[in-house]
Amino acid sequence: MKTNDFAKLHPVILFTYFTAVILFSMFFMHPVFLAISFFCGFLWAVSLAPRETLRFTLKCILPLAVLMTVINPMINHAGLTVLLYVNDRPITLEACAYGAASAAMFSSVLLWFSCSNRIMTAEKFISLFGRAAPSFSLLLSMVMRFVPRFKAQTRAIAEAQDGLGRGVDSGSLPTRAKNGMKILSILTTWALENGVITADSMRARGYGLPGRGRFQIYRFDSRDKWMLTILSALIFAVLFGFIKGENSIRYFPFLSLPPFSPFSFFLYICYFLLCSYPMLFNAVCEVKYHGGF
Amino acid sequence: MAVFKLEDFSFTYAGETNPALHDISFSVTEGEFLLLCGLSGCGKTTLLRQLKPAIAPRGRRTGEILFNGQPLRLAPPRSQAAEIGYVMQSPEEQAVTDKVWHELAFGLENLGLESRAIRLRTAEMASFFGIQDWFERDVSSLSGGQKQLLNLAAVMAMQPKVLLLDEPTSQLDPIAAADFLAAVKKINVELGVAVMMVEQRLQEVFPLADRVAVMDRGAILIDAAPRNAGLKLMQTHHPMARALPSAMQIAGALGGDSPLPLTVREGRRWLRGFLRDGAPAREKPEQESKEEGEPAVLMKDCWFAYEKNGTDIIRDLSLRIPKQKLFCILGGNGTGKTTALRLMAGLQKPYRGKIRVSGKVAVLPQNPQTLFLKSTLAADLADMLGFAENRDAKVKEIAELTELTALLGRHPYDLSGGEQQRAALAKVLLTQPDLLLMDEPTKGLDAHFKIRFSEILRTLMRRGVSIVMVSHDIEFCAENADLCALFFNGNVAAQGRACPFFAGNSFYTTAANRISREWFAQAVTNGDVVEQCEKIQG
Structure with a gap:
């Protein structure tokens, strides 16, 4: 076909x-x-x-x-x-x-x-739920945007730590686990910090104004x-x-x-x-x- | 009519006593291109954000900001959102949704437009920017430069009257930056939208601007046409003068008067006039001398691909990097520069060929944020040392070297871009490397800190560290590198000592060299040109 x-x-x-x-x-x-x-x-x-x-x-x-x-x-x-x-x-x-x-x-x-x-x-899926719950559909779309970035950042941090000789692949098991935990904790900080910028970008473009419309790409x-x-x-x-x-x-x-x-x-x-x-x-x-x- | 008009405006951040902005009076007229520049921390961004109430920081304001003749604080939120466009530094974080079309439509959805109207406006903007081919793509599949162009298009879809841009090209490579600036200029000229731009790349933006405002410690120091503003900066020996276009710096240093040349073309014309009498014949570039001694890195016939049957990123690369030198790797995107660095760091292994690295290696990644793990800088640095005895002394020493002593108590993420870069450097140095590998370390640094940064590098080399850096910053490399290599297609296209290297290239070289190459064979930096000219004048 x-x-x-x-x-x-x-x-x-x-x-x-x-x-x-x-x-x-x-x-x-x-x-x-x-x-x-x-x-x-x-x-x-x-x-x-x-x-x-x-x-x-x-x-x-x-x-x-x-x-x-x-x-x-x-x-x-x-x-x-x-x-x-x-x-x-x-x-x-x-x-x-x-x-x-x-x-x-x-x-x-x-x-x-x-x-x-x-x-x-x-x-x-997102467009489908957009009808019933517009904010939920936006949230889904943002999650879809965030997931690849989160993955990329995880990789970048792991590699940066590796470059310092404290990656998750080096050292004894407890050390490795500890290094892994550190990466996880800093990822949270990173996500929150950068979330602030995204929030600013949303507000700058009028998010939160009453009467939000929706763009339907499917007819x-x-x-x-x-x-x-x-x-x-x-x-x-x-x-x-x-x-x-x-x-x-x-x-x-x-x-x-x-x-x-x-x-x-x-x-x-x-x-x-x-x-x-x-x-x-x-x-x-x-x-x-x-x-x- | 003025789009923005500020009258004796002052601003103090909540919880602070010293004002961040004081007694600012200026205006942006309709259709004007205004460049706002100044050193890091002078209040540029703070000022720019005051003009966009939705994201203005909290604090105490005095004086008035008028938008279209009305007080800005009284403007309805809907018109503030649509009519004042704001583009920020980071291409990544600004994009809210996952699809290009959704990103373009996002602002219009917020304004409550109908689906049909949104369709028309997004189509218009996509065509104007020539990005219609991306319409269905994932935002994450775009490059940094493409993302930033999308952010600009998404703001433009809301049809703003004025565009506020906060260092939009600081995270982009020179080619993407040039594309972005061309798009901004097109908006300014063809759509008549007023532009107010904060930027560090004065070399490229100065010729585009109608007016330049220089800020210093929260006040406006100079507000004039570009040529006059440049002249004033040089006459007062302001640190920002170091960032001016090369043509301007050279002419200024040689006692040129207004109007100063702005572009390479004008610079040549100016230099021709200046050298009218004593123009020397162009001498031949120096011959290369062979490098001797034990190398810091030796790569022999290296081949590398990320996937088994994928394209080779590194092809037959042989490289010899001497000890205690600053070795700069230049080249376009996707030529294998960063990959070569990763091979040297041992993060990847070549499938063919040999690499020998002598001593301990440390890598300073492109994004300094990826290094920080703790909630204060002091803790983060101490963490590197484990339970070493004189841990605090060592942290103190490194903080002094990188001028971070005053910032040790801060959260690493709260530092400015330049400060983060220094903190990352400090952290990397605590591993006491013999070989320091850096990926784009000067990205987003201002002119003043670049000088400090090169001093730090000199100190390190005196202490026996060898440095390899990948960079797009031709001017920085020309000023500071001992050796340079131009990468192309996974291999070294040209290599040599910095001065003959740049003098030998005709396109991939500094602005100073492009201005003066007709007369001087060896002039690569602004200082070189000025020196040669002074020699001729006696």
């Missing part, structure tokens, strides 16, 4: 989308729903950042998933279908299934979060309106199915799935459309605006 049009949608849509998908992924333990969420999440994460996703999946998600699948039946002995006994304790089919399902849930949530981190930049256009409508329709359909109990599942004492019906089939399609929404949207945009693939 060449361009990422989904990321250009209004932050409100993005936020709604990720909140819905991540919450659904967390609570729907139905195997079909789990599979859809995992499949779409993985595919999208790969299309966003192939190398990082594969590395993240192999190094982090896979070992965790295996661990969860293996450990759950070892410690959870509920369930009626006993497969075998280990140390006189029953290993049940239900516990195995539950372990696998939790692992799938956990993995897809992680994948969705990795997508969300790439799309929902801090800037978009909610007609495309956003349409996309939010479609998105809401999908979310409501899935929620309706949830209320009807279509995507609930019982693992203990024995596995019980709601019966398949045309309605459940309809729900699967809705959920699939919801989860692959960004990819479908990008594909449509690719054809419409950028002249095909």
Whole structure:
């Protein structure tokens, strides 16, 4: 995929989308729903950042998933279908299934979060909260400004101390710890001192005058309106199915799935459309605006 | 009409008895460019802040400040915020938000403008300053010079009538400073905004200013056109005269009368007239003599990159730095100067090549604040010595050398820029180094303290310390260095004793040399030119 049009949608849509998908992924333990969420999440994460996703999946998600699948039946002995006994304790089919399902849930949530981190930049979050709490959004923006400076200053101080032969890398352990503490304490002073200058700069530019306005860099256009409508329709359909109990599942004492019906089939399609929404949207945009693939 | 008019204005800080400003009367007229200068601690910043009530320090005021003919204290806060723009020294701390567009919009948001109006004004300002490409960038990804330009643009977006600038270029390198000053001049000329600027770089700002006010101990000493102000400074032998443009200093020392030359171009013309009769033929520069003896630092075929497959910052660098000398490393940004210093300090290791450093090394970092750890200067210095026996005596001795005795009880962060630099030097010296490495030590120092600083360096070298400093300050290096090296692209492009080094460069050299190179091969400092001229005159 060449361009990422989904990321250009209004932050409100993005936020709604990720909140819905991540919450659904967390609570729907139905195997079909789990599979859809995992499949779409993985595919999208790969299309966003192939190398990082594969590395993240192999190094982090896979070992965790295996661990969860293996450990759950070892410690959870509920369930009626006993497969075998280990140390006189029953290993049940239900516990195995539950372990696998939790692992799938956990993995897809992680994948969705990795997508969300790439799309929902801090800037978009800030603009989002700006509506509800303007001062909070300014605070967030200032924090985002401060964090890199704080890091840089920490590095500069550590290096300056190193240049005097009292860095955190030299001397015995207690000395090093003491040097580290000193750096931490002076960082506080530095932050407070320089905060005074920032405060002056804010006051000099009229901060604190009544009736503060807000600059919206994102515009909610007609495309956003349409996309939010479609998105809401999908979310409501899935929620309706949830209320009807279509995507609930019982693992203990024995596995019980709601019966398949045309309605459940309809729900699967809705959920699939919801989860692959960004990819479908990008594909449509690719054809419409950028002249095909 | 006067934008600002001060009548017998005095100010005393809360809790003090002596006034910081007394009996100040002057005015800034519409569209004027006023330069305010003076030694550190003379009250320049205090005065400038009085003109911006939102950040004026607390204290007792007498007399009146008029803004557009009305008392400033009665001006509504909204118009004070918008119409009086204020840019401070530090590019870093002034930027409030994380994104360039948000920073540009910040002041306008405070004024309560609509989103659409803000969009137009930020777009206008970004285009005026040619920074539209940065619009979506993080503020932290900008360089110091770019940040300061952004701070200026953010203030200008509020459409002020007058711009107050407090040493805005003191933290910038010469190229970024020139860009910034050009932007200020553009605002002044093209938008007609009055400018009142406090600055140490008189060499660059004097030719831009319409009027110069010199402050001394809280009062205005001189208030005149630049040429007259310079003449008066030299006639009264004021310490600030040392900071004047080279052309002016040379002409003044040779008994020139008003109008004195301001720029290199005018200086040449003036010198041509002065030397009309006895212009000597230009002699050849001296030949280099080879350096002998045990070096303080020896670098051989060094290569260095910060990342494994990254670009090489240092390429095939070989350097021999002799003992007990002041070795200056000059060059543009990103040429590897600071990295070379870090290699010498052992903070980084070259991936290829050898470095040999004899004796103990200490580094004076660019930002002196990074050295201080304690809440008083005395404690901070004593901390360096651990539990040594004659700790207090040693602290006292070093404080005397760096003239800090009176300041020992203060918090290091409460000291002025020059004082912090001295305190940092004192701290570094307590490690009793054989080799002192300094990164931009003259940044933000005034003319007077630069002289003191060079005296301290001389004392240290007599005591056996070798000094390497990285600097952008060509004038300081020409006056004080024994040896100079010009860095380019991770390597030394030229190297030699200070005088022939600068005389051999045609662009990267002092103003005095650029003025006089047609006639004198060996004149690098203002003093050199004056001396040569006097020799000819007999």
